[in-house]
Amino acid sequence: MDTFYYSSPVGVLEIKSAENQITQLLFKDSAGVSSENLSDVMKECIHQLDEYFAGNLQNFSLPLAPEGTHFQESVWKALQTIPYGQTISYKQLAERVENPKACRAVGTANGRNPIAIIIPCHRVIAADGSLGGYAGGLDVKTTLLRLEGINRF
Known part of the structure; x- marks a missing residue:
């Protein structure tokens, strides 16, 4: 599982991925330790977030795996x-x-x-x-x- 702390215009976001899918993106008060070798899906997530916050992306296209009922x-x-x-x-x-x-x-x-x-x-x-x-x-x-x-x- 990868974890990355993304510094965004709305604060720190904790992103987690597993098995080449994004599993979490949560608001955090501060950054923790990010994984050293990021998966391709994590790199793409970071890229798409950069584009979204720059106003250049309207639709995310990432494999997602939220867990719930x-x-x-x-x-x-x-x-x-x-x-x-x-x-x-x-x-x-x-x-x-x-x-x-x-x-x-x-x-x-x-x-x-x-x-x-x-x-x-x-x-x-x-x-x-x-x-x-x-x-x-x-x-x-x-x-x-x-x-x-x-x-x-």
């Missing part, structure tokens, strides 16, 4: 269908996973997304148009949305 994985898959520069509500996300009454469960699954930014949970907002929550904090969520051209927050 069947329901969580269905939510994370649905998150990947939200286009760059757009937002949806938790209710709309619940409808996408064909469980329209599961708004709270969808919110919980969204909050447990193990691959932030690449699986764009930051694009989900509250039904009233407010930001809602975000594992990286609302300032980070606002920064990511503005990077994608959403300036109403």
